[in-house]
Amino acid sequence: MSSDTRFIDFKSDKQPTWCPGCGDFGTMNGMMKALANTGNDPDNTFVVAGIGCSGKIGTYMHSYALHGVHGRALPVGTGVKIANPELEVMVAGGDGDGYSIGAGHFVHAVRRNVDMTYIVMDNRIYGLTKGQFSPTSREDFETSTSPDGTNQQPINPLALALASGGTFIAQSFSSDSQRHAEIVQEAIEHDGFGFVNVYSPCVTFNDVDTYDYFRDTIVDVGDEDFEHDRTDYDAAKELILDRNKEYQGVIYQNESSVGYEKREGVEAPMTEIPEGAPEDAMDLVREFY
Amino acid sequence: MPEDLNWAVGGEAGDGIDSTGKIFAQALSRAGRHVFTSKDFASRIRGGYTAYKVRTSVDRVESVVDRLDILIALTQRTVDENLDELHEDSIIIYDGERSMMSDFEAPGEMTGLDVPLKRLAEDAGGAIMRNIVALGAACSVSGFKIEYLDESLEKRFGDKGEAIVENNKTAARLGAEHVEEEYDLTTSYELETTDNDYVLLNGDEAIGMGALVAGCRFYAGYPITPATDVMEYLKGRIENYGGIVVQAEDELSAINMALGAARAGARSMTATSGPGIDLMTETFGLVATSETPLVICNVMRSGPSTGMPTKQEQGDLEGMLYGGHGEIPRFVLAPTTIAECFHRTIEAFNLAEKYQIPVYLTGDLALAVTEQTFSPEEFDMDSVEIDRGKVVDESDIDEWQNEKGQFKPHAVTDDGVSPRSLPGTEGGAHMSTGLEHDELGRRTEDTEMRVEQVDKRERKVETAREQEDWDYREFGDAEADTLVVSWGSNEGAMREAMTILAEKDIDVRFISVPYIFPRPDLTEEIEAAEETIVVECNATGQFADLVEHDALTRVKRINKYNGVRFKADELAEEVNAALGEPAEMEARQ
Numbered sequence: 105m106s107s108d109t110r111f112i113d114f115k116s117d118k119q120p121t122w123c124p125g126c127g128d129f130g131t132m133n134g135m136m137k138a139l140a141n142t143g144n145d146p147d148n149t150f151v152v153a154g155i156g157c158s159g160k161i162g163t164y165m166h167s168y169a170l171h172g173v174h175g176r177a178l179p180v181g182t183g184v185k186i187a188n189p190e191l192e193v194m195v196a197g198g199d200g201d202g203y204s205i206g207a208g209h210f211v212h213a214v215r216r217n218v219d220m221t222y223i224v225m226d227n228r229i230y231g232l233t234k235g236q237f238s239p240t241s242r243e244d245f246e247t248s249t250s251p252d253g254t255n256q257q258p259i260n261p262l263a264l265a266l267a268s269g270g271t272f273i274a275q276s277f278s279s280d281s282q283r284h285a286e287i288v289q290e291a292i293e294h295d296g297f298g299f300v301n302v303y304s305p306c307v308t309f310n311d312v313d314t315y316d317y318f319r320d321t322i323v324d325v326g327d328e329d330f331e332h333d334r335t336d337y338d339a340a341k342e343l344i345l346d347r348n349k350e351y352q353g354v355i356y357q358n359e360s361s362v363g364y365e366k367r368e369g370v371e372a373p374m375t376e377i378p379e380g381a382p383e384d385a386m387d388l389v390r391e392f393y
Numbered sequence: 394m395p396e397d398l399n400w401a402v403g404g405e406a407g408d409g410i411d412s413t414g415k416i417f418a419q420a421l422s423r424a425g426r427h428v429f430t431s432k433d434f435a436s437r438i439r440g441g442y443t444a445y446k447v448r449t450s451v452d453r454v455e456s457v458v459d460r461l462d463i464l465i466a467l468t469q470r471t472v473d474e475n476l477d478e479l480h481e482d483s484i485i486i487y488d489g490e491r492s493m494m495s496d497f498e499a500p501g502e503m504t505g506l507d508v509p510l511k512r513l514a515e516d517a518g519g520a521i522m523r524n525i526v527a528l529g530a531a532c533s534v535s536g537f538k539i540e541y542l543d544e545s546l547e548k549r550f551g552d553k554g555e556a557i558v559e560n561n562k563t564a565a566r567l568g569a570e571h572v573e574e575e576y577d578l579t580t581s582y583e584l585e586t587t588d589n590d591y592v593l594l595n596g597d598e599a600i601g602m603g604a605l606v607a608g609c610r611f612y613a614g615y616p617i618t619p620a621t622d623v624m625e626y627l628k629g630r631i632e633n634y635g636g637i638v639v640q641a642e643d644e645l646s647a648i649n650m651a652l653g654a655a656r657a658g659a660r661s662m663t664a665t666s667g668p669g670i671d672l673m674t675e676t677f678g679l680v681a682t683s684e685t686p687l688v689i690c691n692v693m694r695s696g697p698s699t700g701m702p703t704k705q706e707q708g709d710l711e712g713m714l715y716g717g718h719g720e721i722p723r724f725v726l727a728p729t730t731i732a733e734c735f736h737r738t739i740e741a742f743n744l745a746e747k748y749q750i751p752v753y754l755t756g757d758l759a760l761a762v763t764e765q766t767f768s769p770e771e772f773d774m775d776s777v778e779i780d781r782g783k784v785v786d787e788s789d790i791d792e793w794q795n796e797k798g799q800f801k802p803h804a805v806t807d808d809g810v811s812p813r814s815l816p817g818t819e820g821g822a823h824m825s826t827g828l829e830h831d832e833l834g835r836r837t838e839d840t841e842m843r844v845e846q847v848d849k850r851e852r853k854v855e856t857a858r859e860q861e862d863w864d865y866r867e868f869g870d871a872e873a874d875t876l877v878v879s880w881g882s883n884e885g886a887m888r889e890a891m892t893i894l895a896e897k898d899i900d901v902r903f904i905s906v907p908y909i910f911p912r913p914d915l916t917e918e919i920e921a922a923e924e925t926i927v928v929e930c931n932a933t934g935q936f937a938d939l940v941e942h943d944a945l946t947r948v949k950r951i952n953k954y955n956g957v958r959f960k961a962d963e964l965a966e967e968v969n970a971a972l973g974e975p976a977e978m979e980a981r982q
Binding site for chain 2: 117118146147148149150151152162163166167168169170171172173175176178179180181182183184185186187188190191208209211212365368369370371372373374375377378379380381382385386388389390392393
C-alpha cells in the first residue's frame with residue numbers, strides 16, 4: 105500500500121460509454137477518491153461489478169476486478185475478501201442488480217457483515233435495457249413496461265439493510281461529490297459491511313428522479329443542525345422509514361461491528377499452500393481408524 | 394465371491410440407525426475385517442424406514458449383494474422391506490416387548506430372536522441404549538468378540554464420559570448374554586479377525602480429505618443430500634490450515650463465493666447435487682470465460698427436479714458435459730471408488746489451476762453414503778504433488794504486460810494457458826469478465842479477437858488432452874471376448890460380478906472410466922472384443938452414447954434407474970443375460 109496514490113491512479117484508460125451527464129460518473133469518481141484517501145492502491149484493490157450500466161464500472165476503474173453475472177456481485181466480493189482479507193474489496197452495482205435479481209444476496213451479505221463496501225448506483229430505472237421500471241421506481245412511475253404505473257411499492261433498501269442487521273447504512277448523492285466521497289470513505293473504514301445507496305440519476309430514461317429533484321429535496325443527516333446520532337438505532341429507524349424525504353449521510357453505524365472473516369478467525373490470505381501434502385496429512389487418514 | 398456376512402439394522406428415521414450401524418462397522422474394521430456399508434434412507438427426519446447395511450469379509454468387499462444374513466429389525470416394515478434379501482437361514486433380532494413388534498413372527502424358515510432390547514437397556518442404565526443391546530446380541534449371533542465393540546463404543550461415546558461408555562459396554566453384554574442363555578442356534582457364524590489396520594470412510598469424506606491435502610482453503614456450499622458430508626467433513630478441519638467453510642444462502646451464491654475466492658488466489662471448491670448444479674450452471678460459463686480455476690463437486694442423486702433425493706442415479710453426465718449456454722470448455726472427472734475420490738480430488742485441483750478452467754468432480758449417492766475399509770497406504774501422501782500452474786509474481790510480471798504496462802490475464806499463448814496474477818501482485822491489476830474480452834480482460838466484439846479467445850480457451854483442452862493421463866482402470870483378462878465398460882461408482886459391483894461370472898466360465902475384460910471429459914478413446918478395445926456392454930445407473934445410457942460416438946459403433950447397455958445401486962450378484966446376471974441377447978437387440982433399447 106502506498107500513501108501517495110492519487111484517485112486518478114484508479115482510473116483506467118478506457119473511456120466510459122455512460123450517457124453524458126450520467127450519475128455514474130460522479131459515483132465512480134467518489135469511489136476512486138475514497139479509495140485513494142484510505143491509502144489503497146490498484147494492486148491491493150478488488151472491484152466486483154454486477155450487470156447493467158453500473159456494471160461497466162470495473163472496466164473504467166484500474167484495479168483487480170471481476171465483472172460477473174447479473175445479481176451475484178456480493179457473493180463474489182464475499183469470496184474475494186474472505187480468501188484474502190488484505191485486499192480492499194468494493195462491490196458496485198445498480199438497483200436492479202442489487203435489489204431485484206440480487207435481493208436475496210443483499211440481505212444475506214448484510215447479515216453476514218463481511219468487511220467490504222457495497223455501492224449501489226440507484227437511478228430508479230433500468231437504463232441499459234432502455235427504460236423499464238426497477239425495484240426502487242415509484243408506484244406511479246410510467247415506463248415501457250408500466251404504462252399505468254408499476255402498481256408495486258418501491259423497495260426500501262435502507263430498511264431492508266436495517267432489518268437484516270446492517271452495521272453501516274448510508275446514502276449519498278453522486279452530484280454532491282465531496283459528501284459522496286466522504287460517505288464512501290467512511291464505508292471503507294467501517295469494519296464490516298459498508299453499505300451506501302447512491303442516488304445516481306439516469307438522465308436519459310428517468311425524468312422524475314432527476315438531479316433537480318434530489319438537489320431540491322435531499323437532507324443531509326450529517327449537518328450539525330440536523331443533530332442525528334448515527335449510533336442511535338431508533339433514530340436511524342425513524343429516518344429510514346420516512347419515505348417522504350430523501351436523506352444523505354451515514355444513517356446508522358454499529359461502531360462495535362467486527363467483520364465476519366475476523367470473527368471466523370481468518371488471519372491471513374489463503375493463497376499460500378504447501379507444494380505437497382501437509383506434514384500432518386496421515387493424521388487425517390488415521391481419524392478414520 | 395468373498396466369504397461374507399451381510400448384516401443390517403433397520404427402523405424408523407430417528408431410531409439412531411446410522412450411528413448403530415456405524416459402531417458395528419467400525420468394530421469390524423478394527424478387528425481387521427473388510428467392511429462395505431450402504432444405507433436405505435428417506436428424505437425425512439422421523440418415521441418411515443431407514444436401514445444401515447454392513448457387508449463384511451476378511452477379503453476385500455466393494456459392493457452390496459442381494460442377501461441379508463442377520464437383521465436387527467426395530468419395526469415390522471424393516472423386515473417387509475428386506476424380504477427379497479432375507480433367506481431361510483436369516484436371523485432376525487427384534488424386541489417382542491415393543492408394542493409394534495409384539496405380534497412379530499419371523500417369516501418362513503427364518504429364525505427370530507426375541508430380545509427385550511429396551512428392558513435390558515434400562516437394566517444397563519437407560520432405554521436409549523437399546524440399539525447397543527441389539528448390537529451385543531448380533532455379536533453373539535455372528536461369533537464376533539464383543540470386546541471389539543468396546544473400542545468402537547469408546548470412540549462414539551468417549552466425549553460423554555466414562556460412565557456412559559461403561560453403561561454402553563454393559564448394554565452390549567446383556568444383549569449377548571441374553572442370546573446365549575435363551576437360544577440354542579442351529580445357524581451361527583464365526584467371524585474371523587486379522588491384524589490388519591483399516592480405515593473406514595465414505596466418498597464424501599474422501600473428497601473432503603482430498604481437498605484438504607490438495608490445499609483447498611475455501612469452501613462455500615449450501616446443504617443438500619448427498620453432498621452435505623463434504624461440507625461437514627471440511628468444517629472444523631479446514632480451519633486448521635487457515636481455511637474456511639462458508640454456508641451460503643443458496644447455490645447461486647455458493648459458486649460465486651467460490652469463484653471470488655479462486656480469483657483472490659485460494660484453492661477453492663463447492664459441492665452440491667443436481668438441483669444445486671442447475672443453479673450453479675448460471676455462473677459456470679463465467680468461471681470458464683474468466684478462466685478461473687474452480688472445482689465443482691456434483692454428488693449425483695436421482696432426478697430430474699427433486700426426483701428421489703435419497704436414491705442413486707448417474708443421470709447428470711450430459712448436464713455436466715453440456716450444461717450452460719454457449720460453448721464452455723471444462724473437465725469432468727468421475728472417481729470410481731471411495732479411495733479414488735481422494736486421488737481424483739487432488740488431481741481436480743491441479744487441473745483447475747494448471748488450465749484455469751472449471752472442473753466437475755462427480756461422485757454419486759452410492760459413493761457418498763457408502764463406507765468402505767481401506768489400508769491407510771492407499772492414501773499415499775508422499776506422492777501428492779501440487780501444481781499451481783502459470784502464476785506470475787513481481788519478478789516476471791513485466792513479461793506479460795503490454796507496452797503501457799497493463800497486465801494481460803488472457804494473453805493468447807501457444808498452449809492456450811495465460812499467466813495468472815493473484816490480487817496484491819504489483820503491476821498485475823486487471824479485470825476479467827463474462828463478456829468476451831481482449832487479452833487485457835476488457836470487453837470486445839472484435840471479430841478476430843473473439844476467434845482468438847475462443848480458440849485459446851479450446852486450446853487449453855487440447856493441451857491437457859495431450860499432456861495429462863486420461864487413462865482408464867482395467868481389470869480381468871485383456872484378451873477376453875467380452876468387454877464391460879462403466880464409469881463412476883459401478884466399479885466395485887462389477888469387479889465382484891466378474892468373480893461370479895468367472896465361476897460360470899465367462900471371462901470379462903472390465904474397463905472402468907474415471908475421466909468423462911477428456912476421456913480415453915475406447916475404439917481399439919471395442920474392436921478387439923466381440924461384445925461390448927456399457928453399465929451405468931441411468932435410463933438413457935448417457936455414457937454408452939459417448940462410447941458409441943467415439944468408436945462409431947453400437948454397444949449393448951445395462952441401465953439401472955430404479956434408485957438402487959448395482960449389486961454384484963444382480964449385475965453378474967445382467968451381464969450374463971446381455972451376452973445371450975440376439976444381435977438385433979444391440980441397438981438402443
